[in-house]
Amino acid sequence: MLVNGCETDLMDARDRGLAYGDGVFRTLRTQGRRPLWWRDHYAKLADDCAALMLTCPDEAMLHAEVCQVAEEGKGVVKIVLTRGAGARGYAPPSDQPLTRVVFHAPLPAHAQADAPEAITARWCVLQLARQPRLAGVKHLNRLENVLARAEWTDPSIFEGLLCDDLGAVIGGVMSNLLLMKEGELFTPDLGECGVAGVARTRLLRAVPRLGIPVHIGRLPPAAILAADEVMICNSVIGVRRVARLDETTWPHGNWTAILNSALYDDVD
């Protein structure tokens, strides 16, 4: 584990990342001590930093730190960037260095190659608040995700789907949502809440090249239920088919494999 480039598990307890969640993060896969999809992850990190008026660390330095903590075989690396430790009070200091935390974690069971292709999901009760200033950004204010994930303990349920307070479906607690309907791809608009993940971004770039029309927009729960195939995606699990959503089930379809190929084949 590296904190500001030094091997340590410890950080300043006055850090604004702790005090206010004043920062952003990334969770990415590694293979052979190298990050997968690095260009996309760094671009997203830079965009998220800009949304919070943070200066993103140098790409080469961050890449070197990810490679340094990554272990042999397949794994996950998490990067946390915060506005640093220092002055009390909400006003963001302009002259203070960021805090960088970079650490490795083993690949979770559900991301192993032999994990099932299909998963079971449920609807969450919690409704996401709409905040356009923070929408799409993978920032450290994730209490909504924690509360939503706390709604179930049944280990057979892999993911919970969330709507906003107007009833639009936004995505999963830890994933983005994709639908196929009559050969066209639909995914929720994330202009008011949710996190725009790198796997979703890669798919939105790759799928049109396959000749599949893509629609980003408002999706009511009924649109999910009426879909031919429902999928979730993120950088760690890739694309997974939703076989069951509470009482609704879907038969096996081919789109999950097609989108997974598109996700991994896309330019790196």
Add this chain to the structure above:
Amino acid sequence: MLVNGCETDLMDARDRGLAYGDGVFRTLRTQGRRPLWWRDHYAKLADDCAALMLTCPDEAMLHAEVCQVAEEGKGVVKIVLTRGAGARGYAPPSDQPLTRVVFHAPLPAHAQADAPEAITARWCVLQLARQPRLAGVKHLNRLENVLARAEWTDPSIFEGLLCDDLGAVIGGVMSNLLLMKEGELFTPDLGECGVAGVARTRLLRAVPRLGIPVHIGRLPPAAILAADEVMICNSVIGVRRVARLDETTWPHGNWTAILNSALYDDVD
């Protein structure tokens, strides 16, 4: 500074307080190495823990830690409680000890006895998102406050006032809002967003005993501008009169002194 009762400035960089803002905090005044309004602060901390399904630490232990870090004279102590360090992923572990961070800070200039009784405020552009599940709670997801506070750097402006996305006034970036109009007290309802501070709670308990009617409800910006006296309050600054809000000014009034007395005279 104490982290889990040990004298150190450092904490585990895998803490869920950093990862997700998964915790709550308090900022309270101390005098002669004792916390002011301790009973109210502990009650609020317990309520906020309950809202996040956290088990609040024992009152006597926490009180002892506050007294241990407090310095001579007047100061401020901050308490941060998080769901602890450990398992990755949003699911809250049930069996993991909380992290407690308790530290002292000097009394800020604007809270000194000789600080001016009146302040200048401005309207913020950022609109608070409405999330009833987190409303009122002083949790660690405070990016909205950081972004709102970043809207100005002019040191003559002390506070920014925030509305929600429906146009209701909620309060200040770091304070609660109070109005007097024709001898009655009005303060925004915090059922959908904002933080219900301890100073506000003490005033809502004390003011009716003075025979002053109290109204908690929806306040449009026009209600602020039409008020006889506008005030902000929190545990560190007490009650301060808003003398100017952008282009609107108010003459000196007596209510600020009356409410300040009520705030400090209330049962401790």
